[in-house]
Amino acid sequence: MFESTDVLPFLPTVSAAWLSLIPGIILYVYLLNRKAGSLSEPLKDRLLSSFLIAVIIYKLWPVVESPGMMMNHPSLLLYYSGGAWGTEAAAVGAVLWFWWKHRQSPVQNGLSVLHWLLTGGLVLRLVSSLLIKEHGIPLSGLGWPAGEDTFFPVHFLRAVLYGVLLWRALFLVSRNRFTRRSVGELLAGTGAAELLSASFKPPGPLLWGLSGWEWTGLAALLAGLALFVADREKKPPTNRT
Template structure:
Protein backbone atom coordinates (compact mmCIF):
# COMPACT_ATOMS: atom_id res chain seq x y z
CA UNK A 1 0.00 0.00 0.00
CA UNK A 2 1.23 3.46 -0.90
CA UNK A 3 1.01 6.82 0.78
CA UNK A 4 -1.66 9.25 -0.47
CA UNK A 5 -0.36 11.42 -3.29
CA UNK A 6 2.34 8.93 -4.36
CA UNK A 7 3.24 9.39 -8.01
CA UNK A 8 5.09 7.04 -10.35
CA UNK A 9 7.23 8.63 -13.04
CA UNK A 10 8.36 7.30 -16.42
CA UNK A 11 10.45 9.92 -18.17
CA UNK A 12 8.26 13.00 -18.69
CA UNK A 13 5.10 11.10 -17.69
CA UNK A 14 3.73 11.00 -14.16
CA UNK A 15 0.92 8.71 -13.00
CA UNK A 16 -0.65 8.89 -9.51
CA UNK A 17 -0.74 5.53 -7.73
CA UNK A 18 -4.45 6.16 -7.16
CA UNK A 19 -4.96 6.06 -10.94
CA UNK A 20 -3.11 2.76 -11.15
CA UNK A 21 -5.31 1.30 -8.45
CA UNK A 22 -8.43 2.45 -10.26
CA UNK A 23 -7.07 1.02 -13.52
CA UNK A 24 -6.59 -2.39 -11.88
CA UNK A 25 -10.20 -2.22 -10.66
CA UNK A 26 -11.49 -1.28 -14.11
CA UNK A 27 -9.55 -4.06 -15.84
CA UNK A 28 -10.67 -6.62 -13.24
CA UNK A 29 -14.31 -5.56 -13.53
CA UNK A 30 -14.12 -5.58 -17.34
CA UNK A 31 -12.69 -9.10 -17.39
CA UNK A 32 -15.25 -10.50 -14.92
CA UNK A 33 -18.24 -8.95 -16.67
CA UNK A 34 -16.97 -10.04 -20.08
CA UNK A 35 -16.76 -13.63 -18.82
CA UNK A 36 -20.24 -13.44 -17.30
CA UNK A 37 -21.65 -12.00 -20.51
CA UNK A 38 -20.03 -14.71 -22.62
CA UNK A 39 -21.11 -17.52 -20.28
CA UNK A 40 -24.72 -16.35 -19.94
CA UNK A 41 -25.05 -14.98 -23.49
CA UNK A 42 -26.10 -11.51 -22.34
CA UNK A 43 -26.39 -9.21 -25.39
CA UNK A 44 -26.18 -5.98 -23.36
CA UNK A 45 -22.74 -6.70 -21.92
CA UNK A 46 -20.74 -5.64 -24.99
CA UNK A 47 -22.37 -2.20 -25.48
CA UNK A 48 -22.17 -1.63 -21.72
CA UNK A 49 -18.44 -2.43 -21.59
CA UNK A 50 -17.74 -0.41 -24.75
CA UNK A 51 -19.51 2.59 -23.23
CA UNK A 52 -17.74 2.25 -19.88
CA UNK A 53 -14.40 2.13 -21.71
CA UNK A 54 -15.12 5.21 -23.83
CA UNK A 55 -16.56 7.09 -20.81
CA UNK A 56 -13.41 6.35 -18.80
CA UNK A 57 -11.21 7.57 -21.65
CA UNK A 58 -13.27 10.77 -21.93
CA UNK A 59 -12.90 11.36 -18.19
CA UNK A 60 -9.14 10.78 -18.22
CA UNK A 61 -8.68 13.01 -21.28
CA UNK A 62 -10.64 15.89 -19.76
CA UNK A 63 -8.78 15.55 -16.44
CA UNK A 64 -5.43 15.50 -18.22
CA UNK A 65 -6.22 18.49 -20.46
CA UNK A 66 -7.93 20.57 -17.76
CA UNK A 67 -4.81 22.73 -17.12
CA UNK A 68 -5.24 23.92 -20.71
CA UNK A 69 -8.65 25.32 -19.70
CA UNK A 70 -7.32 27.09 -16.61
CA UNK A 71 -4.06 28.44 -18.05
CA UNK A 72 -4.55 28.42 -21.79
CA UNK A 73 -1.91 31.06 -22.59
CA UNK A 74 0.87 29.20 -20.76
CA UNK A 75 0.32 25.92 -22.57
CA UNK A 76 -0.14 27.59 -25.95
CA UNK A 77 3.35 29.04 -25.55
CA UNK A 78 4.77 25.74 -24.29
CA UNK A 79 2.57 22.76 -25.31
CA UNK A 80 5.13 20.22 -24.05
CA UNK A 81 4.52 21.39 -20.49
CA UNK A 82 1.09 19.77 -20.65
CA UNK A 83 2.82 16.39 -20.33
CA UNK A 84 3.85 17.32 -16.78
CA UNK A 85 0.51 18.60 -15.48
CA UNK A 86 -3.04 17.37 -15.06
CA UNK A 87 -6.10 18.16 -12.98
CA UNK A 88 -6.87 21.43 -11.26
CA UNK A 89 -9.87 23.18 -9.78
CA UNK A 90 -13.08 21.34 -10.74
CA UNK A 91 -11.16 18.97 -13.05
CA UNK A 92 -12.50 15.84 -11.35
CA UNK A 93 -16.04 17.25 -11.38
CA UNK A 94 -15.85 18.15 -15.07
CA UNK A 95 -14.42 14.73 -15.96
CA UNK A 96 -17.11 12.95 -13.92
CA UNK A 97 -19.97 14.95 -15.44
CA UNK A 98 -18.69 14.38 -18.99
CA UNK A 99 -18.24 10.64 -18.41
CA UNK A 100 -21.67 10.26 -16.80
CA UNK A 101 -23.31 12.28 -19.58
CA UNK A 102 -21.72 10.11 -22.25
CA UNK A 103 -22.74 6.92 -20.43
CA UNK A 104 -26.37 8.06 -20.13
CA UNK A 105 -26.47 9.20 -23.75
CA UNK A 106 -25.17 5.88 -25.07
CA UNK A 107 -27.36 3.86 -22.72
CA UNK A 108 -30.56 5.67 -23.64
CA UNK A 109 -29.77 5.70 -27.33
CA UNK A 110 -28.82 2.02 -27.33
CA UNK A 111 -31.87 1.11 -25.23
CA UNK A 112 -29.84 -1.05 -22.86
CA UNK A 113 -29.99 1.27 -19.84
CA UNK A 114 -32.00 -0.54 -17.16
CA UNK A 115 -31.77 -2.41 -13.85
CA UNK A 116 -29.21 -4.85 -15.19
CA UNK A 117 -26.89 -2.05 -16.33
CA UNK A 118 -27.41 -0.31 -12.98
CA UNK A 119 -26.40 -3.49 -11.15
CA UNK A 120 -23.19 -3.79 -13.17
CA UNK A 121 -22.42 -0.09 -12.71
CA UNK A 122 -22.82 -0.11 -8.92
CA UNK A 123 -20.99 -3.43 -8.55
CA UNK A 124 -18.17 -1.93 -10.61
CA UNK A 125 -18.15 1.12 -8.33
CA UNK A 126 -17.70 -1.15 -5.31
CA UNK A 127 -14.84 -2.92 -7.09
CA UNK A 128 -13.15 0.43 -7.80
CA UNK A 129 -13.45 1.47 -4.16
CA UNK A 130 -12.03 -1.90 -3.13
CA UNK A 131 -9.09 -1.49 -5.52
CA UNK A 132 -8.43 2.01 -4.14
CA UNK A 133 -8.41 0.60 -0.60
CA UNK A 134 -5.80 -1.97 -1.61
CA UNK A 135 -3.46 0.50 -3.29
CA UNK A 136 -3.64 3.71 -1.24
CA UNK A 137 -3.40 4.22 2.52
CA UNK A 138 -6.01 6.42 4.13
CA UNK A 139 -5.64 7.84 7.61
CA UNK A 140 -8.54 8.15 10.01
CA UNK A 141 -8.69 9.64 13.48
CA UNK A 142 -5.89 9.24 16.04
CA UNK A 143 -5.74 5.81 17.65
CA UNK A 144 -3.48 3.50 19.62
CA UNK A 145 -3.01 1.22 16.61
CA UNK A 146 -2.94 1.59 12.85
CA UNK A 147 -0.90 3.57 10.33
CA UNK A 148 1.98 5.64 11.67
CA UNK A 149 2.70 9.08 10.26
CA UNK A 150 5.08 11.72 11.62
CA UNK A 151 5.26 9.98 14.98
CA UNK A 152 1.49 9.66 15.38
CA UNK A 153 -0.80 6.65 14.91
CA UNK A 154 -4.07 6.76 12.99
CA UNK A 155 -6.94 4.39 12.23
CA UNK A 156 -6.17 2.57 8.92
CA UNK A 157 -9.30 3.77 7.19
CA UNK A 158 -8.52 2.02 3.92
CA UNK A 159 -8.38 -1.35 5.73
CA UNK A 160 -11.87 -0.69 7.09
CA UNK A 161 -12.91 0.10 3.51
CA UNK A 162 -11.31 -3.15 2.38
CA UNK A 163 -13.44 -5.21 4.79
CA UNK A 164 -16.64 -3.29 4.07
CA UNK A 165 -16.45 -3.31 0.27
CA UNK A 166 -15.18 -6.89 0.05
CA UNK A 167 -18.08 -8.03 2.22
CA UNK A 168 -20.53 -6.12 0.01
CA UNK A 169 -19.11 -7.69 -3.15
CA UNK A 170 -19.40 -11.18 -1.67
CA UNK A 171 -23.04 -10.57 -0.70
CA UNK A 172 -23.83 -9.12 -4.14
CA UNK A 173 -22.15 -12.07 -5.87
CA UNK A 174 -24.10 -14.62 -3.80
CA UNK A 175 -27.42 -13.01 -4.71
CA UNK A 176 -26.35 -12.74 -8.36
CA UNK A 177 -25.38 -16.40 -8.61
CA UNK A 178 -28.52 -17.69 -6.87
CA UNK A 179 -30.82 -15.69 -9.15
CA UNK A 180 -33.49 -15.89 -6.45
CA UNK A 181 -33.57 -12.10 -6.05
CA UNK A 182 -34.88 -9.77 -8.75
CA UNK A 183 -32.36 -7.50 -10.48
CA UNK A 184 -34.07 -4.38 -9.09
CA UNK A 185 -33.70 -5.73 -5.56
CA UNK A 186 -30.03 -6.55 -6.17
CA UNK A 187 -29.51 -2.93 -7.19
CA UNK A 188 -31.23 -1.93 -3.94
CA UNK A 189 -28.90 -4.19 -1.94
CA UNK A 190 -25.85 -2.64 -3.59
CA UNK A 191 -27.08 0.90 -2.89
CA UNK A 192 -27.91 0.08 0.73
CA UNK A 193 -24.47 -1.51 1.13
CA UNK A 194 -22.69 1.49 -0.36
CA UNK A 195 -24.64 3.87 1.86
CA UNK A 196 -24.02 1.85 5.03
CA UNK A 197 -20.33 1.44 4.21
CA UNK A 198 -19.99 5.20 3.77
CA UNK A 199 -21.71 5.91 7.08
CA UNK A 200 -19.70 3.27 8.95
CA UNK A 201 -16.34 4.53 7.67
CA UNK A 202 -17.45 8.05 8.57
CA UNK A 203 -17.26 7.06 12.25
CA UNK A 204 -13.46 6.98 12.00
CA UNK A 205 -12.67 9.63 9.43
CA UNK A 206 -11.05 12.95 10.31
CA UNK A 207 -13.78 15.64 10.50
CA UNK A 208 -13.86 17.47 7.17
CA UNK A 209 -13.84 21.25 6.87
CA UNK A 210 -15.97 21.35 3.71
CA UNK A 211 -19.19 19.98 5.21
CA UNK A 212 -22.49 20.94 3.62
CA UNK A 213 -25.26 19.59 5.83
CA UNK A 214 -25.46 17.79 9.18
CA UNK A 215 -21.66 17.74 9.35
CA UNK A 216 -21.40 15.65 6.18
CA UNK A 217 -19.51 16.28 2.97
CA UNK A 218 -21.06 16.05 -0.50
CA UNK A 219 -19.85 12.43 -1.08
CA UNK A 220 -21.31 11.41 2.30
CA UNK A 221 -24.64 13.05 1.49
CA UNK A 222 -24.70 11.18 -1.81
CA UNK A 223 -24.12 7.92 0.08
CA UNK A 224 -27.05 8.72 2.39
CA UNK A 225 -29.14 9.34 -0.73
CA UNK A 226 -27.96 5.97 -2.12
CA UNK A 227 -29.02 4.29 1.12
CA UNK A 228 -32.49 5.83 0.97
CA UNK A 229 -32.95 4.96 -2.70
CA UNK A 230 -31.79 1.41 -2.02
CA UNK A 231 -34.24 0.96 0.85
CA UNK A 232 -37.02 2.35 -1.34
CA UNK A 233 -36.23 -0.14 -4.12
CA UNK A 234 -36.34 -3.03 -1.66
CA UNK A 235 -39.67 -1.89 -0.20
CA UNK A 236 -41.41 -1.29 -3.53
CA UNK A 237 -44.12 -3.86 -4.36
CA UNK A 238 -42.82 -6.81 -6.34
CA UNK A 239 -44.23 -7.26 -9.82
Protein backbone atom coordinates in the same frame (compact mmCIF):
# COMPACT_ATOMS: atom_id res chain seq x y z
CA MET B 1 0.84 0.17 -0.27
CA PHE B 2 0.97 3.62 -1.86
CA GLU B 3 -0.01 7.09 -0.80
CA SER B 4 -2.71 8.54 -3.06
CA THR B 5 -0.32 11.28 -4.19
CA ASP B 6 2.62 8.97 -4.98
CA VAL B 7 3.79 8.95 -8.59
CA LEU B 8 5.86 6.49 -10.57
CA PRO B 9 9.13 7.65 -12.19
CA PHE B 10 7.94 6.86 -15.71
CA LEU B 11 4.52 8.53 -15.18
CA PRO B 12 5.27 11.62 -13.08
CA THR B 13 1.98 13.38 -13.87
CA VAL B 14 -0.34 10.49 -12.92
CA SER B 15 -1.00 9.78 -9.25
CA ALA B 16 -1.08 6.32 -7.70
CA ALA B 17 -4.78 6.79 -6.97
CA TRP B 18 -5.49 6.85 -10.72
CA LEU B 19 -3.02 4.07 -11.50
CA SER B 20 -4.81 1.85 -8.96
CA LEU B 21 -7.80 1.89 -11.31
CA ILE B 22 -5.92 -0.28 -13.83
CA PRO B 23 -5.94 -3.57 -11.82
CA GLY B 24 -9.53 -2.82 -10.79
CA ILE B 25 -10.60 -2.42 -14.42
CA ILE B 26 -8.78 -5.63 -15.38
CA LEU B 27 -10.58 -7.56 -12.62
CA TYR B 28 -13.93 -6.04 -13.59
CA VAL B 29 -13.50 -6.91 -17.28
CA TYR B 30 -12.62 -10.47 -16.23
CA LEU B 31 -15.84 -10.71 -14.19
CA LEU B 32 -17.87 -9.30 -17.08
CA ASN B 33 -16.42 -11.85 -19.50
CA ARG B 34 -17.05 -14.72 -17.09
CA LYS B 35 -20.45 -13.83 -15.66
CA ALA B 36 -22.26 -11.07 -17.60
CA GLY B 37 -23.19 -13.16 -20.66
CA SER B 38 -24.68 -11.15 -23.53
CA LEU B 39 -24.34 -7.91 -21.56
CA SER B 40 -20.56 -8.17 -21.60
CA GLU B 41 -19.74 -6.47 -24.93
CA PRO B 42 -22.17 -3.50 -24.84
CA LEU B 43 -21.30 -2.84 -21.22
CA LYS B 44 -17.56 -2.87 -21.90
CA ASP B 45 -17.94 -0.46 -24.83
CA ARG B 46 -20.00 2.03 -22.81
CA LEU B 47 -17.86 1.75 -19.71
CA LEU B 48 -14.65 2.30 -21.67
CA SER B 49 -15.98 5.48 -23.28
CA SER B 50 -17.31 6.67 -19.88
CA PHE B 51 -13.93 6.04 -18.29
CA LEU B 52 -12.21 8.07 -21.01
CA ILE B 53 -14.66 10.92 -20.41
CA ALA B 54 -13.82 10.79 -16.68
CA VAL B 55 -10.08 10.90 -17.40
CA ILE B 56 -10.48 13.88 -19.75
CA ILE B 57 -12.59 15.82 -17.23
CA TYR B 58 -10.17 15.07 -14.41
CA LYS B 59 -7.16 16.08 -16.49
CA LEU B 60 -8.75 19.33 -17.68
CA TRP B 61 -10.36 20.24 -14.35
CA PRO B 62 -7.58 22.74 -13.44
CA VAL B 63 -8.79 24.81 -16.40
CA VAL B 64 -12.20 25.05 -14.71
CA GLU B 65 -10.75 25.61 -11.25
CA SER B 66 -8.05 28.15 -12.21
CA PRO B 67 -8.82 29.37 -15.75
CA GLY B 68 -6.69 32.49 -15.51
CA MET B 69 -3.54 30.69 -14.42
CA MET B 70 -3.96 27.94 -17.01
CA MET B 71 -4.59 30.43 -19.80
CA ASN B 72 -1.46 32.38 -18.89
CA HIS B 73 0.66 29.26 -18.36
CA PRO B 74 -0.87 26.40 -20.41
CA SER B 75 2.21 24.21 -19.91
CA LEU B 76 1.14 23.79 -16.25
CA LEU B 77 -1.59 21.45 -17.49
CA LEU B 78 1.14 18.87 -18.14
CA TYR B 79 1.88 18.76 -14.42
CA TYR B 80 -1.51 19.29 -12.77
CA SER B 81 -4.70 17.26 -12.80
CA GLY B 82 -7.87 17.24 -10.75
CA GLY B 83 -8.11 19.61 -7.81
CA ALA B 84 -11.02 20.50 -5.55
CA TRP B 85 -14.06 18.52 -6.72
CA GLY B 86 -12.12 17.18 -9.70
CA THR B 87 -12.81 13.52 -8.85
CA GLU B 88 -16.49 14.20 -8.22
CA ALA B 89 -16.82 16.11 -11.51
CA ALA B 90 -15.15 13.26 -13.39
CA ALA B 91 -17.53 10.73 -11.80
CA VAL B 92 -20.60 12.83 -12.64
CA GLY B 93 -19.40 13.31 -16.22
CA ALA B 94 -18.85 9.58 -16.66
CA VAL B 95 -22.31 8.76 -15.28
CA LEU B 96 -24.02 11.32 -17.53
CA TRP B 97 -22.13 10.02 -20.59
CA PHE B 98 -23.09 6.41 -19.80
CA TRP B 99 -26.73 7.46 -19.29
CA TRP B 100 -26.75 9.28 -22.64
CA LYS B 101 -25.27 6.26 -24.44
CA HIS B 102 -27.80 4.00 -22.74
CA ARG B 103 -30.66 6.25 -23.84
CA GLN B 104 -29.42 6.00 -27.42
CA SER B 105 -29.47 2.17 -27.43
CA PRO B 106 -31.03 0.74 -24.27
CA VAL B 107 -30.61 -2.93 -23.40
CA GLN B 108 -33.47 -5.22 -22.46
CA ASN B 109 -32.95 -5.56 -18.71
CA GLY B 110 -32.01 -2.18 -17.28
CA LEU B 111 -31.78 -3.55 -13.74
CA SER B 112 -29.06 -6.01 -14.75
CA VAL B 113 -27.07 -3.12 -16.28
CA LEU B 114 -27.43 -1.11 -13.07
CA HIS B 115 -26.40 -4.16 -11.05
CA TRP B 116 -23.22 -4.60 -13.07
CA LEU B 117 -22.44 -0.87 -12.86
CA LEU B 118 -22.66 -1.06 -9.08
CA THR B 119 -20.53 -4.21 -9.15
CA GLY B 120 -17.91 -2.33 -11.15
CA GLY B 121 -17.88 0.47 -8.60
CA LEU B 122 -17.44 -2.06 -5.80
CA VAL B 123 -14.53 -3.72 -7.61
CA LEU B 124 -12.74 -0.40 -8.18
CA ARG B 125 -13.24 0.76 -4.60
CA LEU B 126 -12.11 -2.59 -3.18
CA VAL B 127 -8.93 -2.73 -5.28
CA SER B 128 -8.16 0.91 -4.48
CA SER B 129 -8.58 0.19 -0.75
CA LEU B 130 -6.10 -2.67 -1.01
CA LEU B 131 -3.47 -0.58 -2.82
CA ILE B 132 -3.86 3.02 -1.59
CA LYS B 133 -3.39 4.09 2.02
CA GLU B 134 -6.08 6.38 3.38
CA HIS B 135 -5.39 8.03 6.73
CA GLY B 136 -8.34 8.68 8.97
CA ILE B 137 -8.67 10.50 12.25
CA PRO B 138 -5.63 10.56 14.56
CA LEU B 139 -5.42 7.77 17.11
CA SER B 140 -3.39 7.37 20.25
CA GLY B 141 -1.78 3.94 20.33
CA LEU B 142 -2.87 1.36 17.77
CA GLY B 143 -3.37 2.62 14.23
CA TRP B 144 -1.71 3.12 10.87
CA PRO B 145 1.70 4.79 11.44
CA ALA B 146 2.54 7.98 9.56
CA GLY B 147 5.72 9.54 10.85
CA GLU B 148 5.43 9.89 14.61
CA ASP B 149 1.63 9.77 14.60
CA THR B 150 -0.91 7.00 14.10
CA PHE B 151 -4.18 7.23 12.21
CA PHE B 152 -7.31 5.16 11.72
CA PRO B 153 -6.76 2.95 8.63
CA VAL B 154 -9.80 3.96 6.57
CA HIS B 155 -8.55 1.82 3.65
CA PHE B 156 -8.84 -1.34 5.77
CA LEU B 157 -12.40 -0.46 6.75
CA ARG B 158 -13.31 0.21 3.12
CA ALA B 159 -11.72 -3.08 2.02
CA VAL B 160 -13.86 -5.04 4.48
CA LEU B 161 -17.10 -3.21 3.65
CA TYR B 162 -16.64 -3.33 -0.13
CA GLY B 163 -15.42 -6.93 0.02
CA VAL B 164 -18.68 -7.96 1.70
CA LEU B 165 -20.75 -5.95 -0.78
CA LEU B 166 -18.87 -7.42 -3.76
CA TRP B 167 -19.45 -10.94 -2.44
CA ARG B 168 -23.16 -10.14 -2.17
CA ALA B 169 -23.26 -8.69 -5.69
CA LEU B 170 -21.63 -11.78 -7.21
CA PHE B 171 -23.91 -14.04 -5.17
CA LEU B 172 -26.94 -12.28 -6.69
CA VAL B 173 -25.39 -12.70 -10.16
CA SER B 174 -25.00 -16.43 -9.54
CA ARG B 175 -28.73 -16.58 -8.70
CA ASN B 176 -29.60 -14.40 -11.73
CA ARG B 177 -31.44 -12.09 -9.35
CA PHE B 178 -31.76 -8.60 -10.83
CA THR B 179 -34.68 -6.88 -9.09
CA ARG B 180 -35.33 -3.44 -7.68
CA ARG B 181 -34.82 -4.92 -4.25
CA SER B 182 -31.42 -6.45 -5.05
CA VAL B 183 -30.17 -3.29 -6.81
CA GLY B 184 -31.50 -1.16 -3.96
CA GLU B 185 -29.70 -3.39 -1.49
CA LEU B 186 -26.35 -2.86 -3.24
CA LEU B 187 -26.94 0.86 -3.76
CA ALA B 188 -27.92 1.44 -0.12
CA GLY B 189 -25.02 -0.70 1.06
CA THR B 190 -22.58 1.32 -1.05
CA GLY B 191 -23.95 4.58 0.33
CA ALA B 192 -23.78 3.32 3.92
CA ALA B 193 -20.18 2.16 3.37
CA GLU B 194 -19.18 5.60 2.07
CA LEU B 195 -20.85 7.42 4.96
CA LEU B 196 -19.37 5.07 7.57
CA SER B 197 -15.87 5.42 6.08
CA ALA B 198 -16.21 9.21 5.90
CA SER B 199 -17.07 9.37 9.60
CA PHE B 200 -13.52 8.17 10.39
CA LYS B 201 -11.84 10.75 8.14
CA PRO B 202 -10.85 14.32 8.93
CA PRO B 203 -13.19 16.84 7.29
CA GLY B 204 -12.28 17.84 3.73
CA PRO B 205 -13.78 20.41 1.32
CA LEU B 206 -17.41 20.79 2.40
CA LEU B 207 -20.61 21.67 0.59
CA TRP B 208 -23.41 22.49 3.03
CA GLY B 209 -21.63 20.58 5.78
CA LEU B 210 -20.78 17.40 3.83
CA SER B 211 -17.88 16.37 1.60
CA GLY B 212 -18.40 15.32 -2.01
CA TRP B 213 -18.14 11.61 -1.20
CA GLU B 214 -20.54 12.03 1.76
CA TRP B 215 -23.11 13.63 -0.56
CA THR B 216 -22.56 10.76 -3.01
CA GLY B 217 -22.98 8.20 -0.22
CA LEU B 218 -26.13 9.89 1.09
CA ALA B 219 -27.66 10.02 -2.39
CA ALA B 220 -26.83 6.33 -2.97
CA LEU B 221 -28.29 5.35 0.40
CA LEU B 222 -31.56 7.21 -0.19
CA ALA B 223 -31.88 5.95 -3.79
CA GLY B 224 -31.23 2.38 -2.66
CA LEU B 225 -33.83 2.58 0.10
CA ALA B 226 -36.33 4.04 -2.38
CA LEU B 227 -35.78 1.12 -4.80
CA PHE B 228 -36.05 -1.35 -1.93
CA VAL B 229 -39.37 0.14 -0.75
CA ALA B 230 -40.70 0.40 -4.33
CA ASP B 231 -40.03 -3.30 -4.87
CA ARG B 232 -41.89 -4.23 -1.69
CA GLU B 233 -44.87 -2.08 -2.62
CA LYS B 234 -44.99 -3.59 -6.12
CA LYS B 235 -45.51 -7.12 -4.83
CA PRO B 236 -49.18 -8.16 -4.52
CA PRO B 237 -50.39 -9.06 -1.03
CA THR B 238 -50.30 -12.74 -0.14
CA ASN B 239 -53.70 -14.33 0.42
CA ARG B 240 -53.83 -16.24 3.66
CA THR B 241 -56.41 -18.93 4.21
